[in-house]
Each structure stands twice: as structure tokens, then as C-alpha cells.
Amino acid sequence: MAATAPALASCSGVQSTLDPGGAEATQIATLFWVMTAGGFLIWAFVVALSLYASQWKRKSISERGAGRIIFWGGVVFPVTVLTALLAYALWLMPWLRPFGAEEGTGVRVEVVGSQFWWHVVYRRPDGTSVVSANEIRLPVGERVEFSLESADMIHSFWIPSLGGKMDMIPGRTNRLSLLATRPGTYRGQCAEFCGISHAYMAFPAIAMEPADFEAWLEQRSRPSAGVWAPSAGHDLFMREGCGTCHSVDGTEAGGTQPAGIALGRTPAAGIAGPDLSHVGSRLTIGAGLLANDEEALARFIAHSASIKPGSQMPAYPGLSPDELRAIAAWLKGLQ
Ligand code: CUA
Numbered sequence: 239m240a241a242t243a244p245a246l247a248s249c250s251g252v253q254s255t256l257d258p259g260g261a262e263a264t265q266i267a268t269l270f271w272v273m274t275a276g277g278f279l280i281w282a283f284v285v286a287l288s289l290y291a292s293q294w295k296r297k298s299i300s301e302r303g304a305g306r307i308i309f310w311g312g313v314v315f316p317v318t319v320l321t322a323l324l325a326y327a328l329w330l331m332p333w334l335r336p337f338g339a340e341e342g343t344g345v346r347v348e349v350v351g352s353q354f355w356w357h358v359v360y361r362r363p364d365g366t367s368v369v370s371a372n373e374i375r376l377p378v379g380e381r382v383e384f385s386l387e388s389a390d391m392i393h394s395f396w397i398p399s400l401g402g403k404m405d406m407i408p409g410r411t412n413r414l415s416l417l418a419t420r421p422g423t424y425r426g427q428c429a430e431f432c433g434i435s436h437a438y439m440a441f442p443a444i445a446m447e448p449a450d451f452e453a454w455l456e457q458r459s460r461p462s463a464g465v466w467a468p469s470a471g472h473d474l475f476m477r478e479g480c481g482t483c484h485s486v487d488g489t490e491a492g493g494t495q496p497a498g499i500a501l502g503r504t505p506a507a508g509i510a511g512p513d514l515s516h517v518g519s520r521l522t523i524g525a526g527l528l529a530n531d532e533e534a535l536a537r538f539i540a541h542s543a544s545i546k547p548g549s550q551m552p553a554y555p556g557l558s559p560d561e562l563r564a565i566a567a568w569l570k571g572l573q
Contacts, residue, residue: 253425255398259445261417262401265330273323280319345455347374348385351393351406353432354439354549355512355525360455368458369485371512372525374426374443377451378418386412394430397443403429418445425526434548440526461488462516464571471568474561478554481506486572487515511551518572524549535566 249256258264299307344363349356360368374397376382386395388406395414396403399422404414428439446454465472465488475481481489486506506514517523520530524546528534540562542551557565 252423253398253427257399259418259420259422259424260397260400261419262415263399264419266402269327269330272326276319276323345377345380346383346385347376348387349374349395349406350387350389351391351395351428351432351439352389352550353391354428354435354546356439356441357389357509357512360458362455362459366459368455369487369513369515370458371514372441372522373520374441375451375454376416376418376443376445377448378421378445380448381415381417384414384416386414391432392430393428393432393439395426396429397424397426399424400443400445405430421445421447423521427526435546438525438527438546440522442521442526444521458516461486462518462572464518464568464573465489467568467571469564469568469571470561471564471566471571474557474565475506475568478557478565480565481508483508483511483551485509485513485515514569514572516572518570530570532563532566532570535569536562539565 251257255263256267256270258267346361348359348361356372356374358370358372358374360370362368384395384404386404386406387410388408390408392408393406394403395406397416400418401414401416404412406412422445424443424445426441426443428436430436432439465486475486476489484506485508489506512525518530522528523530523534524538524542527546528538536559538545539554540557541553541555542549543553554562
């Protein structure tokens with residue numbers, strides 16, 4: 239009992255298959271508990287039988303009797319139990335298969351795994367889409383279909399509290415559907431070794447009430463007001479060429495840029511790195527790595543290579559602390 243206590247402590251939390259917040263995860267957790275209980279019962283039965291034979295009933299049996307025990311206990315019993323378990327697991331499987339979007343809101347989410355972050359696009363039924371990164375939001379009680387792709391290595395998309403994992407394979411589109419049943423903030427994690435920062439390839443997954451989700455999506459479909467706030471950070475972001483890899487909605491509208499920014503400069507429309515249109519409102523930066531505040535943003539810009547080894551983002555150690563703070567403040571303002 240004492241030995242299992244630390245293990246039981248991990249039965250709850252934001253990233254536990256045993257603390258399900260979704261329909262698929264509930265099925266998986268149930269299968270786990272059925273198998274665990276079954277395994278325990280069989281183990282207890284075999285131990286009891288051994289004790290009985292060795293301690294209380296010490297008499298030899300005939301060869302025929304021994305053969306019967308082996309036949310019933312060693313062949314019939316395991317075949318029956320394993321067949322029953324297989325049938326039960328197969329019966330569960332249709333629920334784990336992808337469903338058509340017609341059963342949900344019709345919102346489809348495309349996720350592309352890259353070393354070591356997640357590109358996320360919400361496709362809405364009206365044909366518009368909302369681009370985000372490193373965070374997934376989904377409505378509670380409505381089935382959401384994911385299409386999963388990879389830009390480089392094999393990654394694996396996994397939100398343990400909501401459902402099973404699905405690989406992201408270059409050149410393929412895999413489908414997965416999830417139905418969140420409990421509002422909450424969960425944690426997703428890349429589940430296939432994809433390079434040196436594989437363990438740092440995570441994301442918060444937030445299950446919201448459907449009305450809140452719609453409102454959130456609506457707000458995200460427009461540029462953040464913070465884009466146009468007069469800011470030294472905006473100018474530095476543009477000057478340093480951050481927009482070559484990162485997109486920020488609103489920067490392409492050259493005419494609306496505040497005075498002092500050279501018009502005709504390339505807008506922030508890069509796709510090599512995460513979309514930053516509303517980065518200030520995300521829970522984390524660096525794909526689940528650091529809590530999102532100005533200090534962490536500044537630190538990540540200056541030392542991305544040491545905070546996240548192998549990341550494609552070049553470090554900017556040449557920026558002064560004031561410059562870093564200015565860029566971080568502007569990014570944090572992209573709510
Ligand atoms: Cu991506 Cu591991």
C-alpha cells in the first residue's frame with residue numbers, strides 16, 4: 239500500500255489518462271481499470287491456490303490430475319480471459335475512431351507539428367479560419383475533429399485527459415476526434431521522440447463552455463487591438479526581422495500602422511515560427527514551456543537556444559534589456 243501511494247498520486251492532474259475529462263479518455267481509463275482489476279483477481283487466485291497447495295493440502299496428485307489442471311488452468315482459463323478482454327477492447331474501438339464533423343459544431347482543427355511547436359488552425363463552418371499556435375481550445379460537449387500533419391519529423395498529438403494519441407506523420411493527414419466532457423485546462427504533450435526538445439513540445443488544452451468558445455473564436459478572428467498601440471516594441475520586432483518567421487494579424491495593413499513605422503516594410507507574415515497574433519493571451523510560451531509573462535517573453539527572445547535546445551528560433555543576445563522588455567511588452571499586449 240505504501241509503495242503504491244506515490245504512483246496513485248499521479249492518478250489526477252492536468253495530464254493524466256486516469257483523470258479523464260473527455261469521452262475517449264473515459265473509455266481508455268475504464269479499459270485500464272477493468273484490465274487492472276482482472277489482473278489483480280487472477281493474481282490473487284493463483285497466489286491463494288499456490289498457498290493452499292503448498293501449505294495446507296500437501297498431497298501428491300496423479301499424472302492425469304496434473305494434466306487436467308494444466309489443461310483447465312493453463313489453456314482454457316487464459317484463452318477465455320484473453321478472448322473476453324480482446325472482445326471488450328474491440329467493442330470499445332469504434333468510439334475511438336474519428337467521427338465526421340456533422341456530429342459536432344462543425345469546427346475542425348488542423349494541427350501541424352514542427353520541431354518543437356504546434357501550428358493550429360480552426361476552420362469554421364462559414365469558411366473562415368483562425369490561426370493560432372501552441373494552445374488548443376475546444377467546446378465542452380461538442381465533438382471536434384482534428385486533422386493532424388507534420389512539417390518535419392514524426393510527432394504525436396496527445397492530450398491524455400481527453401483521449402488517445404495519434405501520430406503526426408510527414409506527408410500524411412491523420413484524423414482524430416475528441417469530445418471534451420468537463421471544462422478545464424489540460425495539458426497536451428508530443429508523444430513521439432522528435433529531437434532534442436521533444437519533451438518541451440507541449441501545449442495547454444482548454445475545454446470551454448460552447449458559448450465561451452464561440453466568443454473566443456470570434457475575438458480571435460480579428461487582429462488584436464494591441465497591434466496598433468504605439469510601441470517601441472513593435473518597431474523593434476519589425477526591425478529585427480521577427481516578422482520573417484512569425485505572423486501577427488494586422489501588421490499587413492500598412493496604412494493603419496502608427497506613425498514612425500516605415501511603410502512598405504515587410505509585414506509580420508512569416509510561417510516558419512508560431513503565429514503570434516494573440517500571443518499575449520496564451521497561457522504559456524515556448525509551447526507549454528514557460529508561464530506567459532513579459533519577463534519570460536524577454537528571456538525566451540534573448541536565450542531561446544538555451545531555454546529550448548534545438549529550436550529553430552535564433553537567440554537575440556545582442557538586444558539590450560530595455561529593447562527586450564519593449565518587445566516583450568508589445569507581444570504581451572497582443573491580447
Ligand atoms: Cu514532437 Cu516529440
